[in-house]
Amino acid sequence: MKIFKYSVGVMGTNAYILLDEETMEAALVDPGDCADKLLNALESKGASLTHIILTHAHFDHILALPEIKEKTCASLLVHEDDAKVLADNSLNLLSRFSRRSMDFPSPDRLLTDGDTVRIGNSNIGIIHTPGHTPGAICLSVGDDLISGDTLFRENIGRYDFPGGDYEKIMSSLQKIKALGVKGKIYPGHGMSTTLEHELTYNTYLI
Numbered sequence: 760m761k762i763f764k765y766s767v768g769v770m771g772t773n774a775y776i777l778l779d780e781e782t783m784e785a786a787l788v789d790p791g792d793c794a795d796k797l798l799n800a801l802e803s804k805g806a807s808l809t810h811i812i813l814t815h816a817h818f819d820h821i822l823a824l825p826e827i828k829e830k831t832c833a834s835l836l837v838h839e840d841d842a843k844v845l846a847d848n849s850l851n852l853l854s855r856f857s858r859r860s861m862d863f864p865s866p867d868r869l870l871t872d873g874d875t876v877r878i879g880n881s882n883i884g885i886i887h888t889p890g891h892t893p894g895a896i897c898l899s900v901g902d903d904l905i906s907g908d909t910l911f912r913e914n915i916g917r918y919d920f921p922g923g924d925y926e927k928i929m930s931s932l933q934k935i936k937a938l939g940v941k942g943k944i945y946p947g948h949g950m951s952t953t954l955e956h957e958l959t960y961n962t963y964l965i
Contacts, residue, residue, distance in 0.1 A: 760881040760900055762945060765800060768792030770819040771948055775905060777898075778806050779879030786810040786878045787827065788898065788905055789947060794823035798830065810878060813837045814907025814947060815895040816845035817920075818853035821863055828864045836876060838887060839869040841894025850921050870896065888935065890928020891916035897935065902942030910935055910944065912952040913960050932963055 763776040772791030779785070785806035790797055801808050808831045813820060816837055828835055837845055844850040845863050853861060870876075872887035884899030888909045895916075898905040908916035909931055918925045940954040957964050 760878070760883075762900060762903060762905075762943075763800065763804075764945060764951070765793075765797060767796060768819055768822060772819045773945065773947055773949075774823075775945060776800060776804070776806065777878060777881075777883065777900060778804060779881040782879030783807055784809050784879035786812050786876070786883065787833070788812050789814055789820040789907070790823035790827050791820045792822040794826040794830075797823060797827060808833045810876060811835045812876065812883070812898065813841065813845070814898065814905065814909075815892040816841040816851050816863075817892065817908070818848070818851045818856065820907075820947065821845065821851065822861075824863055825861065834867040835864055836868045836870055837866045838885075838894030838896050839871060840887075840889065841892055842866055842869060844892055844894065844922060852920060886934065886938070888928075888931035890918055890924050890926075890931045892920075893922045893924075895931070899938070902940070903945065904935070904938065904940045904942070905945045906935065906947070908947040910957065910961075911946045911948060912950045913957070915961075915963050916947070929963070936964055 775788040777786040848854045874885040876883040886897040891908045
C-alpha cells in the first residue's frame, strides 16, 4: 500500500491517501480542508475512494469531510470515543477557532482498538491512542504508522483541549514506542519521522 501526503488548510494539516495498487481502492485519512485538491489527487491516480478514516475529529482534520463524503459516498470511520467530538462543534473546536457553522456527517463505522480496515487487498490496523482526544487513533500501514496528532517529529500533540489528558497521551506514547515501528511515522502536522529519530530527540519518548 502506498501513502501519499498532502498539506491542507491554514493549519497545515496532513491528509493522506492510502492506495492499494492492486485494486486501486483507496482510503483518505483526515480530510482537513481543500476538498477539490484531495478529490483531484484521487482522480489523477485513478483511485476509487472507499473509506474516509479520521485519526481524530478536531475541526482542522475534517473541514473537507462533508463535501468529500457527499461526492464519493465513501464510508466514514472514526473511533467510538470521538463520535461525540465529531458531532459537537465545541468539542471539535470549530466554534473556538472559526466563525463557520458546519454539520458533519455521522460515522458509518465506529472503530475500536485492534480493529482492521480492509482497503482492496491491504489491511490497516487501528491502534487507540487517546490523550489528544478521547478517540485518537494511529493507523498501522505495513511497516509505517500514521500517528495523527498524538506524535509529531520531536514533539507531541496538545492535551489541554476538551477531552485531552496528559496521563493518557503519555501512556499512548509508550504504546507507540512498544510497536517498534520499522518504517516511517506520518504525523497529523509537519514532517515525517521515524521511531529511531524520536527515541533520540523527542524528550517525551526518551
